[in-house]
Amino acid sequence: xxxxxxxxxxxxxxxxxxxxxxxxxxxxxxxxxxxxxxxxxxxxxxxxxxxxxxxxxxxxxxxxxxxxxxxxx
Ligand SMILES: [Zn+2]
Numbered sequence: 001x002x003x004x005x006x007x008x009x010x011x012x013x014x015x016x017x018x019x020x021x022x023x024x025x026x027x028x029x030x031x032x033x034x035x036x037x038x039x040x041x042x043x044x045x046x047x048x049x050x051x052x053x054x055x056x057x058x059x060x061x062x063x064x065x066x067x068x069x070x071x072x073x
Contacts, residue, residue: 008022
């Protein structure tokens with residue numbers, strides 16, 4: 001049995017040794033490139049992951065401790 005995955009564009013099964021893998025054809029590869037270029041995939045960008053944003057926010061606060069508290073004590 002030949003292992004296959006599915007073309008991310010049209011969901012057709014694609015053999016792993018296919019020349020255009022993971023796409024079923026050059027046409028689907030081009031469509032995928034077009035999606036990236038037009039920003040259709042930006043919603044899945046890791047930077048928009050809520051957990052990551054929380055970590056970034058936390059790191060930001062640690063890098064900028066409030067100077068005021070030093071003077072109050
Ligand atoms: Zn396809």
